[in-house]
Amino acid sequence: MKLSPCRLGLLAVVIAQLATNSVYCFSASNVPFKSSSGQGKSDDDGGSTSTTSKQEGGDSFIFRHFNNVATDIDDNLCPPSLKTILKNIRQLTHQGSDIRGSVVDHPRVGRLSRVSKAIDEQQLNDGIPALTPFAAFCLGHAFGQMVLQQTDSDNPTIAVGRDPRPHGSMLCDAFARGIQSVDGDRIRVVYTGVATTPSMYHFCRAGLCDGAVMVTASHLPIDRNGFKLFTRSQGGFTKHHVQQMNQLAADFAQRWHDVQGMLPPTSGGEGVFCNEWVDFLPLYASSLQAAICKEVQTTSTKPLEGLKIVLNSGNGSGGFFNRVLAGLGADVSASMHVEPNGDFPAGIPNPEKKEMIADTVAICEDVGADLGILLDTDADRSGFIVPVRDGDKTSYEPLNRNRLIALLSVIFSRTSPGCAVVTDSVTSEGLAQFLEDDLGLQHVRYLKGYANVIGKAQELTESGKANAEMAIETSGHCAMKENGYLDDGTYTAVKVIGLLAREKMTNNGADLLGLIAAMKEMPEEAEIRMNVSDGSLETMAGVFELARTSIETSCQAESMSWTLDTDNLEGIRVRTGNGGFFMLRKSLHDPLISLQIEAENREEARENVASPLLKLFQENESISNLMETQNLQDY
Numbered sequence: 001m002k003l004s005p006c007r008l009g010l011l012a013v014v015i016a017q018l019a020t021n022s023v024y025c026f027s028a029s030n031v032p033f034k035s036s037s038g039q040g041k042s043d044d045d046g047g048s049t050s051t052t053s054k055q056e057g058g059d060s061f062i063f064r065h066f067n068n069v070a071t072d073i074d075d076n077l078c079p080p081s082l083k084t085i086l087k088n089i090r091q092l093t094h095q096g097s098d099i100r101g102s103v104v105d106h107p108r109v110g111r112l113s114r115v116s117k118a119i120d121e122q123q124l125n126d127g128i129p130a131l132t133p134f135a136a137f138c139l140g141h142a143f144g145q146m147v148l149q150q151t152d153s154d155n156p157t158i159a160v161g162r163d164p165r166p167h168g169s170m171l172c173d174a175f176a177r178g179i180q181s182v183d184g185d186r187i188r189v190v191y192t193g194v195a196t197t198p199s200m201y202h203f204c205r206a207g208l209c210d211g212a213v214m215v216t217a218s219h220l221p222i223d224r225n226g227f228k229l230f231t232r233s234q235g236g237f238t239k240h241h242v243q244q245m246n247q248l249a250a251d252f253a254q255r256w257h258d259v260q261g262m263l264p265p266t267s268g269g270e271g272v273f274c275n276e277w278v279d280f281l282p283l284y285a286s287s288l289q290a291a292i293c294k295e296v297q298t299t300s301t302k303p304l305e306g307l308k309i310v311l312n313s314g315n316g317s318g319g320f321f322n323r324v325l326a327g328l329g330a331d332v333s334a335s336m337h338v339e340p341n342g343d344f345p346a347g348i349p350n351p352e353k354k355e356m357i358a359d360t361v362a363i364c365e366d367v368g369a370d371l372g373i374l375l376d377t378d379a380d381r382s383g384f385i386v387p388v389r390d391g392d393k394t395s396y397e398p399l400n401r402n403r404l405i406a407l408l409s410v411i412f413s414r415t416s417p418g419c420a421v422v423t424d425s426v427t428s429e430g431l432a433q434f435l436e437d438d439l440g441l442q443h444v445r446y447l448k449g450y451a452n453v454i455g456k457a458q459e460l461t462e463s464g465k466a467n468a469e470m471a472i473e474t475s476g477h478c479a480m481k482e483n484g485y486l487d488d489g490t491y492t493a494v495k496v497i498g499l500l501a502r503e504k505m506t507n508n509g510a511d512l513l514g515l516i517a518a519m520k521e522m523p524e525e526a527e528i529r530m531n532v533s534d535g536s537l538e539t540m541a542g543v544f545e546l547a548r549t550s551i552e553t554s555c556q557a558e559s560m561s562w563t564l565d566t567d568n569l570e571g572i573r574v575r576t577g578n579g580g581f582f583m584l585r586k587s588l589h590d591p592l593i594s595l596q597i598e599a600e601n602r603e604e605a606r607e608n609v610a611s612p613l614l615k616l617f618q619e620n621e622s623i624s625n626l627m628e629t630q631n632l633q634d635y
Helices: 005-020 058-066 080-092 113-125 133-150 168-183 197-205 240-257 281-296 317-327 352-369 399-413 429-439 450-463 489-507 537-555 602-617 621-626 630-634
Strands: 041-042 047-052 099-103 157-162 188-194 212-216 224-231 271-273 311-314 371-375 383-390 394-398 420-423 442-445 466-471 476-480 525-531 572-577 581-584 594-601
Touching: 005 399, 058 317, 080 113, 080 133, 080 240, 080 399, 080 442, 133 157, 133 168, 133 212, 133 224, 157 168, 157 197, 168 188, 168 212, 168 271, 168 352, 188 271, 197 224, 197 281, 197 489, 224 240, 224 394, 281 317, 281 489, 311 317, 311 352, 317 371, 317 489, 352 371, 352 383, 352 394, 371 489, 383 489, 394 399, 399 420, 399 429, 399 466, 399 489, 420 450, 429 442, 442 450, 450 466, 450 476, 476 489, 525 602, 525 630, 537 572, 537 581, 537 594, 537 602, 537 621, 572 602, 581 602, 602 621
Parallel strands: 157 188, 157 212, 311 371, 420 442, 420 466
Antiparallel strands: 041 047, 041 271, 099 224, 212 224, 371 383, 383 394, 466 476, 525 594, 572 581, 581 594
């Protein structure tokens, strides 16, 4: 093979780089990372097969690096394909404490440029960051490095689990292989199969592993997926930890590109590369059983006997909770969608989704249930359905959002008077009044995002500024101090079930909504989502700042009945009188702007919020050209 002067110059650069990066040593197969002995790939059915590497000569290494190189190198000697890959990793890791994207597969063999082509094609379609197997591989390597840095163990264990999405196995495999590429002789990777997000952290704190990753996109569309990360020493990863991962993953991607240049190995199909396939879930289930018995305050082995509970886990990961309830004596015969199914025939499980709520209400009405429980895909979020009795008539209503926060706060007002409750930014004016005036609690309204509210609660408690017993979002994400601030939808259900059982024993019946009857609720609640025209996060940020400035200016006008909430820490929140408000904020994960409205009725919401905002946006040409306001017009 003849090399042009350009290629000879590039070869000299790579040879010099190889000489300085002595960490890479090539075997006959040209794979720069040592693999562990006795490892294989674990199928979901528990079987395993050995893995081998294809033998290649040194000439093929040079050829694959420099064949057609003139079309893939810019003036700075950085291939455009590598730039695309590095930008993609940065986009995936700049969304907060979770890593999420739209799953994009790519060829399993060949040059890395094939990854960038797949990324480019996907982002032309919807603008959401692409989550590729190669990105998962690089992120797995970064996570493995961080676990090694944080643990004192000579041979740390990292657990990999997933929700039922079909592409979960592929991403688990790539992530696990990335972990093993750090030091396969030291790190032991175990695969749990389908699990829940809270169970993965529980495995860490129970000493079963030093780090854990949950492959899930929660309630997002079926084509999405992502990673939630935990270590025994740090707990759940924060935005700061994910930023560290970003740098480590990007550095690794560049080194892999410069030294290896080819796509990494893959198991294919349902195979997941690991040391062992494990079943840790029974340990977590037993911890929930013990917690329920403690909450009910009885020595009975069947503390839930006489309760009829409908669980709707939406074919996600949380169906195991049905067996927990049945084991404690509850009648769960009418529970629905409890078997994991990544096709989600009833829709993506989301406790806030109207269809999921309506389906659960219908079953509760049919069987006369005492409680309905709704879990999201990875079971770290929950909502509830409760009976409302009016004489001989019984109807059912959702217990979620502000209602759920209020009810859980009633529990803590009894067990920890005067404690603090940290919520996200979109809670109602009526909730704040109920918590502070009726329950005597300290309400701390903070930023949206479960990691944000949990972090704030931990900060307040650790500093001694407050005793934050609970951190909770209106979406149903809830973490309690007594449970190590673990965000856990099933543990939230434990608290509600315990209260229900105690109320039923002491009052010959249970009226959970009656416990929060003093909270003022606004009949009209709406969330309006407005996409940005080009589908980019950058445009979303720019449009939001324009809208914020316009709203702040309008609040100063005497003709407007708007009062700016200066205590608000996220987006922009405006009080409109009579307990009503609206809040405009950027989405945490998608290129859209969310408008939340609460008012006495729809007509009032239109007159005081929707119409003035629409006029404001239409008068600003930059906003009207870049943000789609059709949903606001339709409202």
